[in-house]
Amino acid sequence: MMIGIDLGGTNTKIGLVRPGGEVASKANCATPLVGGAEAVIEVIARTVEELLLGMDGSRRAVVGAGIGAPGPLSLDKGIIHQAVNLPGWTNVAIRDLLSDRLGVPVLLENDGNAAAYGEFWAGAGKDGKDMVMLTLGTGVGAGVIINGQLLHGHFENAAEVGHMIVERDGLPCPCGQRGCLERYVGAAAVARRVEQAIRDGALSVLEERLHDGYRIDGKAVVEAAKQGDQLCLDVWREACEYLAIACVNLQHLFNPARIVLGGGLAQAGSFLIDPVIEATRRRGWSPCMSGSGFDDAPEIQQAQLGYQAGMIGAAGCAWARFGERHA
Amino acid sequence: MMIGIDLGGTNTKIGLVRPGGEVASKANCATPLVGGAEAVIEVIARTVEELLLGMDGSRRAVVGAGIGAPGPLSLDKGIIHQAVNLPGWTNVAIRDLLSDRLGVPVLLENDGNAAAYGEFWAGAGKDGKDMVMLTLGTGVGAGVIINGQLLHGHFENAAEVGHMIVERDGLPCPCGQRGCLERYVGAAAVARRVEQAIRDGALSVLEERLHDGYRIDGKAVVEAAKQGDQLCLDVWREACEYLAIACVNLQHLFNPARIVLGGGLAQAGSFLIDPVIEATRRRGWSPCMSGSGFDDAPEIQQAQLGYQAGMIGAAGCAWARFGERHA
Numbered sequence: 001m002m003i004g005i006d007l008g009g010t011n012t013k014i015g016l017v018r019p020g021g022e023v024a025s026k027a028n029c030a031t032p033l034v035g036g037a038e039a040v041i042e043v044i045a046r047t048v049e050e051l052l053l054g055m056d057g058s059r060r061a062v063v064g065a066g067i068g069a070p071g072p073l074s075l076d077k078g079i080i081h082q083a084v085n086l087p088g089w090t091n092v093a094i095r096d097l098l099s100d101r102l103g104v105p106v107l108l109e110n111d112g113n114a115a116a117y118g119e120f121w122a123g124a125g126k127d128g129k130d131m132v133m134l135t136l137g138t139g140v141g142a143g144v145i146i147n148g149q150l151l152h153g154h155f156e157n158a159a160e161v162g163h164m165i166v167e168r169d170g171l172p173c174p175c176g177q178r179g180c181l182e183r184y185v186g187a188a189a190v191a192r193r194v195e196q197a198i199r200d201g202a203l204s205v206l207e208e209r210l211h212d213g214y215r216i217d218g219k220a221v222v223e224a225a226k227q228g229d230q231l232c233l234d235v236w237r238e239a240c241e242y243l244a245i246a247c248v249n250l251q252h253l254f255n256p257a258r259i260v261l262g263g264g265l266a267q268a269g270s271f272l273i274d275p276v277i278e279a280t281r282r283r284g285w286s287p288c289m290s291g292s293g294f295d296d297a298p299e300i301q302q303a304q305l306g307y308q309a310g311m312i313g314a315a316g317c318a319w320a321r322f323g324e325r326h327a
Numbered sequence: 328m329m330i331g332i333d334l335g336g337t338n339t340k341i342g343l344v345r346p347g348g349e350v351a352s353k354a355n356c357a358t359p360l361v362g363g364a365e366a367v368i369e370v371i372a373r374t375v376e377e378l379l380l381g382m383d384g385s386r387r388a389v390v391g392a393g394i395g396a397p398g399p400l401s402l403d404k405g406i407i408h409q410a411v412n413l414p415g416w417t418n419v420a421i422r423d424l425l426s427d428r429l430g431v432p433v434l435l436e437n438d439g440n441a442a443a444y445g446e447f448w449a450g451a452g453k454d455g456k457d458m459v460m461l462t463l464g465t466g467v468g469a470g471v472i473i474n475g476q477l478l479h480g481h482f483e484n485a486a487e488v489g490h491m492i493v494e495r496d497g498l499p500c501p502c503g504q505r506g507c508l509e510r511y512v513g514a515a516a517v518a519r520r521v522e523q524a525i526r527d528g529a530l531s532v533l534e535e536r537l538h539d540g541y542r543i544d545g546k547a548v549v550e551a552a553k554q555g556d557q558l559c560l561d562v563w564r565e566a567c568e569y570l571a572i573a574c575v576n577l578q579h580l581f582n583p584a585r586i587v588l589g590g591g592l593a594q595a596g597s598f599l600i601d602p603v604i605e606a607t608r609r610r611g612w613s614p615c616m617s618g619s620g621f622d623d624a625p626e627i628q629q630a631q632l633g634y635q636a637g638m639i640g641a642a643g644c645a646w647a648r649f650g651e652r653h654a
Contacts, residue, residue, distance in 0.1 A: 153582020155623035255480020
């Protein structure tokens with residue numbers, strides 16, 4: 001059994017994952033926001049014990065653990081340099097701390113990479129070797145698989161697709177750039193754009209919710225757009241356009257067999273996938289290829305593992321690293 | 328000895344390259360534009376014979392050949408699907424035709440990839456494992472090296488950085504897209520923008536040249552900008568801004584140790600590199616990393632091999648493929 005952990009700013013998902021990707025047991029815990037890394041590690045360790053107890057498993061059955069975490073990270077050193085949604089976490093040696101507490105070897109992976117590896121290993125990318133995954137959560141995470149391996153890059157911070165600039169001098173991003181993809185297609189960005197438009201006087205069925213003091217979230221925007229709310233439809237369509245530009249760029253740069261869209265917003269299904277594919281075809285190349293029959297457009301597909309992708313993928317990365325040692 | 332060939336729309340560069348990257352002998356031939364692939368192959372074969380004669384070399388000393396060609400290509404099948412600057416070339420099995428004529432194994436590589444591999448193997452990227460190269464020629468070629476290997480992608484058409492969309496709904500590109508990087512930073516694009524501005528009434532020292540019936544080229548724009556011509560300076564600065572956006576995106580996607588700028592426009596040296604580095608810093612991220620000491624900005628450097636990069640790189644790819652067989 002391999003422990004898979006998806007460390008998030010709100011929740012941490014923990015599972016026991018078999019060599020083939022099957023989840024034997026899992027739990028979803030609130031991430032403690034006080035007590036720093038120690039408190040989080042304690043929650044993880046106790047949850048693993050409960051999961052093992054619940055399935056009459058022994059600690060000896062556990063080969064190791066993989067943890068997906070927000071970055072920037074040093075994968076090789078096992079350090080979280082900073083995590084925007086985990087206040088006070090600066091240069092935390094999460095891998096070694098967790099390994100000491102769990103008594104097994106631990107692998108640290110970027111959360112976007114872990115989710116991508118999960119889909120590659122046990123989900124939408126199972127039958128291929130090259131794919132890119134975008135996780136449309138609050139922000140936009142991503143991971144790139146080349147020839148069966150996660151791309152890490154020289155600084156171990158590759159595949160930050162959410163911070164690809166898609167609009168020159170566009171909306172400011174907390175990362176310090178302008179026009180990042182994440183500012184246009186993440187759930188938070190989509191929701192904030194609708195809120196701002198309502199405050200600026202645009203009509204929407206979500207107006208009442210905002211005036212009642214509630215924040216609008218990505219899911220509400222999708223629901224309202226599906227019901228024909230013009231403002232939400234406009235914001236959604238624009239998000240799909242930017243996502244299509246991102247897909248065209250990913251096609252030209254990585255030339256993957258498929259691009260997998262996951263995360264909360266991707267649960268919109270064909271309401272997301274269809275307009276993205278349409279816009280990708282409209283915005284992508286082709287006339288110069290006429291007559292040659294050459295076509296390098298990737299399949300654009302919905303993810304299959306839902307919220308478990310990161311947890312399963314973290315375990316999958318750990319299986320790839322520690323599995324042989326065990327066998 | 329390995330034969331290195333850089334097949335271009337105007338000239339074809341042919342060289343005999345030693346295992347360490349040293350060019351033993353070389354020639355630059357006009358690419359025949361009539362007679363199709365057969366005429367080109369004939370010129371290549373004759374030139375190789377002349378080069379061998381000139382250095383008292385025997386055909387037996389030739390291990391194989393690498394040819395870099397414009398795409399799209401099928402590398403695995405050795406086919407040029409289409410080449411915009413080689414009229415009538417559709418689905419040409421260049422590798423096998425050339426191999427039959429030369430009597431040695433031949434490797435086909437994309438021209439941008441070949442130039443990148445040349446710089447990686449014997450130029451600016453010699454001491455690293457991960458780099459991206461942009462060749463700022465008439466258009467924008469590129470190649471990506473990950474862990475010492477060229478990135479090809481599932482469809483063997485990766486690293487088409489020139490067709491990364493950097494301006495939503497921007498200038499139309501012959502490829503069918505809008506806002507491609509190549510439309511803003513290639514030598515042809517820069518020259519056409521200056522020409523158009525002059526026709527629209529802008530003042531420039533290059534006005535007379537245009538009115539005399541000559542086309543303006545990228546080199547002339549660089550020279551005029553260096554001498555303070557306001558129009559050329561504006562166009563050049565804008566090209567540098569778009570190039571910086573491309574560099575920021577390449578940083579986030581591939582996370583290379585270095586980005587190497589080559590091709591004709593890169594001969595502008597610090598007049599190109601300095602403003603690109605400045606704009607990359609200004610447009611790139613950093614505030615979110617404060618306190619952690621994390622920095623993943625690649626070095627941005629000028630290429631070292633000049634116009635020989637593609638030829639040397641084609642030979643380098645062939646050495647990597649056929650060298651062991653020979654040893």
